[in-house]
Amino acid sequence: MKVSLITPERRIFTDREAEEVQVPSRDGYLGILPDHFPLMGTLGVGILELDGKDKYAVEGGFFQFERGELIVLAKLAWRPEELKKKELKKEREKALEVLRTSSNPEEVERASYQFTRASVFLTLFKA
Amino acid sequence: MRNLQEFRRRIRAVKDLIQVTKAMKTVSAARLRRTQNKVINYKPYAGKIKTMLSELAYAIPDAHPLFAPTGEKAPLLVAIAADKGLCGPFNYNVIRRAQEFLKEREGVRLMTVGRKAFEGLRRIYRVERNLSGIFQKLNFSHAKEITEFLLSGYYKGEWDSVFVLYTQFFSVGRYYPTVERFVPIPPFEGEAPREFIYEPNLKDVVEGLIQHYIELEIWRILLESSTAEHAARMIAMDQATRNAQEMVRTLTLQMNKLRQEKITKELLDIVTAIEAMKKSQL
Incomplete structure (x- = not known):
């Protein structure tokens, strides 16, 4: 199937061939194979993975699969080399600190989102 | 302007003006480059979101009230x-197009964005809502504010369709005011699947997509209008610079002529005096 990853600011890639794609939907990962039923969904925060090799960090947006073409419209997306391990670790620690100390439900919600985001993106750096 | 000093003063004033218009042109050119790139990069994404939404409208026409065609009786x-002004006919073109629209249709409700649109239209029509002073520091929250206004009124039944009038940007020399119908959202024209799996569910996908689509389209339109404005101002300031330079040339020419006349006259006086002295010596 053909896969494209596009954000409002740029095209990360278009029409790349892949046999199997893992899409981070809002409610968990979806595996898509070329003969999948037509699909529309909301994108969560996570790693878009092509054939288990090419990985991209995405955050928010939508995706659509139909007639052998998967289009991922991410509000934000990065190639792994564009992310900084140090910054993500710092973000994760900050979020963890808030989770330990705060009791404000809004703050806790934001921090737990930040924690998940940083943790998921950090998996890109493990060998 | 009979004396040289006055000429010099005027030439200096026009030269100062040239400095201002040149600076404004440079600023507009820089801003134009910045917004222009944003608009160009944004287009593929916007196009895909629109296709996705219209395919959804095609697959399930009653999935959302915004898909239903209406009579456009209360737009x-x-x-x-x-x-700001100083950008040639940019503002005037939008106002004139708005006047046409208001004449063509009845029962139109009006929202203006940008101080010049508000000032130009409030004299002839009731402005329901106005958003001004945003273009200096344009950001996404402005698009959100406009989206919220137009959607809330639509859901309350205050209007049954939304039209956006803005200046479309093609290139530095080509930009035209245009009216785009925003809602309702027309279904996809052509072949598309009738059935999809919706993840996590239809309601979340439809509502999320619509909100995102309208916010992004408004954002794109604000960027595009602002790009066209910078282009218009750049051209207007370039023209102003040229006119001022032409004026300096004319004034300098006139001044030189005057000075020449003065010198000739003085020479004449001296020569006459000498001739007179010669005669008296004889």
């Missing part, structure tokens, strides 16, 4: 121009 017009 809302959002007229977008600039906050």
